[in-house]
Amino acid sequence: MPRPEHWPRTILHVDLDAFYTSVHQRDDPRLRGLPVAVAGRSRRAVVMGASYEARAFGVHSAQPIHEAMALCPQLMVVNPDGARYRDASRLVHQIFRRFTSPELVEGIALDEAYLDVTARTRHGTTTAEEVARRIKFQIHTEVQLTATVGAATSKLVAKVASGTRKPDGLVLVPPGTEADFLAPLPIGVIPGLGPKTEERLHAMGVRAVGELAAYETQRLVQALGVGGAVLQRYAQGRDRSPVDGSKPAKTISAETTFERDVSDRGELETALRDLTDRVVDRLHSDGVRARTIYVKLKLPDFRLVSRQVSRTSPTDDVETIFRAARSALEKSHVEEHPVRLIGVGLSGLEHPEPDLQLTLFD
């Protein structure tokens, strides 16, 4: 048996396939096999997500819904259901945490994450491929969704890899083969290389990643600035950025627009209590704590007022957070204006410290 190759780092990029529509197709058998798009009700709504069946008609994200309907008249349009997406995402993250510690899972979006599973593969008892397979299998059996996984020695290559074989793919880029893997791909696959830069590179005769990798660095910097050199390093498959799950989501927030403007303090506090419960639920399901609690108010003239309360130590206690939210409300609502919308948000989110600062008073 050949000795497994040595992976200095084993990074997985896990991308759930057509996430939003897949969740709806999973829960509603009538939607399976049909072109489905998720979009709001308004006539000005845009497509948030499209099933593979819909993509075959040219339907894609960010497309105005009327355009999508013109391309695919039989398109099934469903309303977005944030709670259901978050729930599915939470289950998937629970699976991730079986394979590595929480601070080595970096969520990019509800349907996309990087995992550093180096510790799993280091001693040769298991391989990157095996870990990727098991994650795919567990997501499929437990959450009934399919995922595409890219496995490589860096975030960059793992992400490009997963992008090359969707849906339900598994792409392995073993150490030492990164540059060869990237070389034939179009430059647009490199994260951070936007349409403008792409156009400029095309004008310089650079179309494939390999061409960018081999281009004279000085001329590249002249044309694109220092960013050009960074893109070239990426093109060569060089990316040392760590998987950082210690700063999880940036904020968790919830808001509600009142049917009519509200100035009654009691009514505002009731809404505040409800919103606090909602954000704290999500805090708990993400397994993180918050340092900063803010309250946002929209006044009838659409003016936004926002105040925050910061704590010295992060918390996930619902009463503490509610008290903080109430004092932020007091700070922002001194003049008893009527309020059109109220929102509560948590930021400064972090995973609980393994070291525990003890307290003087209980």
Add this chain to the structure above:
Amino acid sequence: MNAKAIATQMKVTCRPSVLSQALQVVSRAISSRTTLPILNNILIETTAEGLALTATNLEIGIRKVVPAEVAMEGSTTAPARLLTDFVSTLPDQDLELSLDGATQSLGLRCARFDTHIKCIEAEEFPPGPRPDEGDRLEVPLDELVKAVEQTQMAASTDEARPVLTGVLVQVQAGNLTLAATDGHRLAVRKLPAQGAGDLEASLIVPARALAELARVLKGEPGRVEIIISKARNQIFFKAGNSELTSRLIDGKYPNYSQVIPSKSSTTVRVPTAELTQTVRAVSLFARDSANVIRVKATSGAVTLSATTNEVGDSKAEMSAEVEGSEIQIAFNARYVLDALGVIGEDEVELLFDGPLSPGLLRPPGKEHYLYVIMPVRVAMS
């Protein structure tokens, strides 16, 4: 009716350098975000001593009187930022301020400048509490400033527990005691007061207000008069021509005396400067959020160490007088440095009573200051 007499109100002459300094201090009471626009202004009034400047955010108020020649009495309120910025640029020659009462336009004439600033009537300014009645006591200015410096940094910035954002000011048996805690560390400083008589009081003063005290009273002579309002909702600090007012925080302060350790199993004595320098260096390797530095006391030596996986590690051993049993304990380095920075003694005594019990830091052989730190629970190797 004499229209001209009504049209001109207030005329004073003063030095821009003196006025500028006072404006900068008084402006400290102005909140960057206020819902009441008049609070962006400074109240300017002529008094027997000169020109009085007052600013407030309704939580704290600062008032300073600058020497001025008053030709005509009057008052107005001027936008703090503009006035402060403008006066600070002026050459130090006589500055004449004159107010047109009808238009509330404040003229400033100095050297080659002829400037007019739009003001708002003084009547619009919220009347601040005046320290006329209430209990009074006196303390030496430099001692009060030092005591505030030694305690105020231990107060919490966590507004979810308002009482801890204040400093507890206790008057008892002719002594003034300041205490502050954020729940993780506690600083207590005692100083003698005069004229307190048998007055007993326990007040919570916002740490933010006390943080301004040194700046407000700077350059004033000798003693500070402290006045506690009858309603027990305001405190005044007054020295010379300067005055700081603060509202008090409502609520019950935790009984801090019960968390001051009464016994210890290890006593360490080290030079303050050396310990400070060592903690500062080693703590660069303390992991960023909990900022943990490990302390190991053995016979004749204290070893400090810190590690962060992605950064590296550092260890330093310093000789020390160590009495009692050996100990390993961990602290947030910032809390340690905060105390060392204000203790103001050549040597410092550290008392421990096990790795999970509060540590005590104090000047050796003195009773006026103490600082308690709760440890961090870590996996000890």
